[in-house]
Amino acid sequence: MAATSMEITVNAVDPARAVAFWTAVLGYQIRHVRPPYTVLGPPPGGEGPLLLVQRVPAHDGAGTRVHLDVRVPRPRDEVRRLVALGATLQGYVDESDQGGGTWWVLHDPEGTPFCVCPSRG
Secondary structure (H helix, E strand, O other): OOOOEEEEEEEOOOOHHHHHHHHHHHEEEEEEEEOOOOEOOOOOOOEEEEEEEEOOOOOOOOOOOEEEEEEEEHHHHHHHHHOOOOOOEEEEEEEEOOOOEEEEEEEEEEEEEEEEEEOOO
């Protein structure tokens, strides 16, 4: 099976504030910025998952502010595998025409949302 990695995504109305907070808390560094995302990671030689800070227009109170992103080389195949394991496919987002990619939104068997995304470069 191909390598799978995990990222944690934090939704933020004020991403600059969230980035400042989480870099101070974790000792992480900004890896790169592509609005609406800022990717944080451990310093060279450090360990830990990437943390994505994602700008959102507002917190609606009903949604989840933190979710996991599962990154795999073949996301379509992984979505099929996860659905067979009990996940529920909610939909997908396609931003490939804007320089982004495609990712799928699923819920685990308990209803917790997560995304399946292509592996990073």
